[in-house]
Amino acid sequence: MENAALLSPADVNVIRRYVQTKYAPLSGAKRAEIVATAIRQTIQRRLPELPAEFKERIADDLIRRCLVVEQREIRPDDVLDVCAEIELPDPSAEAMFLDPILRWMNERAPGKWSPELLMNRLLRKEPAAVLAQAEFSAEFGTLAAEALPLPALPRTRPGWDIFGRVPRPALAMAVLVLAGGIAAGVLLGRPAPETSEQPLPSPVLQLPVPSADVGMPTQLRYRDIDTAAVKSYLRSRDSMLADEPYFSAIVNSAKEHDVNPLLLFAVTGQEQGFVPKSNKNAKKIANNPFNVFYSWEEFNTDIGDSADIAARTLSRQGSKRPEGYEPFDWLNQTYAEDPNWSDGVKRIFDKLNSLPPSSYK
Structure with a gap:
């Protein structure tokens, strides 16, 4: 040793x-x-x-x-x-x-x-x-x-x-x-080049200040998603969210607040298991699958309203993230009381990110 x-x-x-x-x-x-x-x-x-x-x-x-x-x-x-x-x-x-x-x-x-x-x-x-x-x-x-x-x-x-x-x-x-x-x-993966025998110039040293790892990370900000692949996965879970107006409302709110749509879908997966149609209260739950304002029972609005609130909440909290905090753990502090919420959301988010691409979008 x-x-x-x-x-x-x-x-x-x-x-x-x-x-x-x-x-x-x-x-x-x-x-x-x-x-x-x-x-x-x-x-x-x-x-x-x-x-x-x-x-x-x-x-x-x-x-x-x-x-x-x-x-x-x-x-x-x-x-x-x-x-x-x-x-x-x-x-x-x-x-x-x-x-x-x-x-x-x-x-x-x-x-x-x-x-x-x-x-x-x-x-x-x-x-x-x-x-x-x-x-x-x-x-x-x-x-x-x-x-x-x-x-x-x-x-x-x-x-x-x-x-x-x-x-x-x-x-x-x-x-x-x-x-x-x-x-x-x-x-x-580049090897070090041979040392030049010629004298080196003495340029003026001008370095950009490296950006700190703060705020909403790139992977959680808005990007286009493979709609067909995500809908296919949601349908495999018997989810109401694969249908309209739910799917488009979630994507549109994500875009408006610069949040990755997959993050919003991951939250619905953690909170309500993507709202399976077999649930007798599926239509009511689908109005607020994010459980904003405590739960779908206490705040039963419509999908456009709840998706907008969830996206805005995640965006605001994410923008305040200081350096050194894991993004999902940071979002957990405001969004949920369950300390394991971040683990579940991250696991679902990673799953949605790794879906095989569809042949059409």
């Missing part, structure tokens, strides 16, 4: 496949951003329990050196190499810095590492910051240009320490370019 990789090609492939599957509707550039963020977070979780600032610095340098420049897995020795080059703000911080690293190394190789051995290992590391930066300046521009249409980084000024003397805004922008480039290369 001592030499087990912190991040291997297999780990990167798992992340890439997961993002490609879960975020298929998003653009390639957006998926690349998500891959980059996931890689960075994975590395940080596997590092020693250092203060967040140190973990961020170490992860950034590991990505730059191992993934971008050398195109290889990240190993525990790489972590020690990076830690050896970090200049602590004052000597009193040494214990805070070294103790977590010692525990981490002994978790990987129980009983092997003593404080003296760790100190000797860190002190014998030859500084490689200048060499690594020179390699990075020469190789990264080509790699990033191949992976994404992003500008290359300007050359590093000689003698700059990677963290201590680089302005934080410049470092943040450098990491963004770096992470975007490597993630896009992995995502698109």
